[in-house]
Amino acid sequence: MLTVAWQPPTDNGGDPISGYIVEWDTLASYNSLNLPPDKNKVPISDVTQRSYTISLLTQFSAYYVRVFAVNSLGAGVGQDASPLPGVPDLVRPGKPVTVTATAVTTPASGIYVQWQAPYIPDHGLPCFGSLSAPLPCPNILGVSSVFGGVPLNNYVVEWSLSAVFPGTNTKTSQGNNLYLLPADGLVTGTTYYVRVQVVNQNSLVSAFCQRINVSPYLCPDNLLLYDGSYTTGAYVTAVMP
Known part of the structure; x- marks a missing residue:
């Protein structure tokens, strides 16, 4: 799995943020012909949400992830996650x-x-x-x-x-x-x-x-x-x- 986190944009374009979009792909251009789960775009309507976990990815494959803020006029410019690409791997468990x-x-x-x-x-x-x-x-x-x-x-x-x-x-x-x-x-x-x-x-x-x-x-x-x-x-x- 990969988890991406973000902060609200410093400029909302003069209109309140109404959600976010998380997009990922195996290409930095985000235009591969892959099918989900290796490529997808997920809308998030909860404006308080600050992270999203992408699961069922291929272990050791590299993925590019970006996040868009959305207002009533649509999505803004996507912000690439850093560092990129992200590579799913075995990780130790979270703490109790x-x-x-x-x-x-x-x-x-x-x-x-x-x-x-x-x-x-x-x-x-x-x-x-x-x-x-x-x-x-x-x-x-x-x-x-x-x-x-x-x-x-x-x-x-x-x-x-x-x-x-x-x-x-x-x-x-x-x-x-x-x-x-x-x-x-x-x-x-x-x-x-x-x-x-x-x-x-x-x-x-x-x-x-x-x-x-x-x-x-x-x-x-x-x-x-x-x-x-x-x-x-x-x-x-x-x-x-």
């Missing part, structure tokens, strides 16, 4: 999101860690929608492309006494939660930092999610926003009861 760590005393004393499956691919661009309102990535052969084109293998949960993780304290889970217990070496009254990553069936691993959500952004860690500013969530921590 909405990681929480909660001290619990039942069914046993420990830290209960929860998370959600990745929502944004590793490159950081939402498949569809925008950073503040990302939409799910497309399924390819029944598997969300956010996992890197192959199914999930497992999640890895790591914990540490500080935001510097030695890489020695880890547990795996095939679900979206697990307990950290005294048997794992945790000590009552101690604060632990927690982070989670994804491993897919190609053994490619994601970046870690170690930050809480900052609404509406998912696991932001020095996340560059559209206005040029950055946002970062607090570390995920909990005190062992």
Whole structure:
């Protein structure tokens, strides 16, 4: 897959932007005789959308992509994506999101860690929608492309006494939660930092999610926003009861 992102034009031609058009082809002239999915033009009516993911492309083939802004008079001049051409390839999965760590005393004393499956691919661009309102990535052969084109293998949960993780304290889970217990070496009254990553069936691993959500952004860690500013969530921590 390839994901293209854009910003609204600085000049709307004196008329509000009503949508966008994403076009791609294997030729820079965009006039090949290819059929979809190797060549196509897709209209987007949601003016808040800032990215689009092109799926079912041929691996290792080069593609050219451009985006047009549209107003009531029609489409403007297309803006080529950069860098071009783009080449679909195997990628590592996106990182998990909405990681929480909660001290619990039942069914046993420990830290209960929860998370959600990745929502944004590793490159950081939402498949569809925008950073503040990302939409799910497309399924390819029944598997969300956010996992890197192959199914999930497992999640890895790591914990540490500080935001510097030695890489020695880890547990795996095939679900979206697990307990950290005294048997794992945790000590009552101690604060632990927690982070989670994804491993897919190609053994490619994601970046870690170690930050809480900052609404509406998912696991932001020095996340560059559209206005040029950055946002970062607090570390995920909990005190062992």
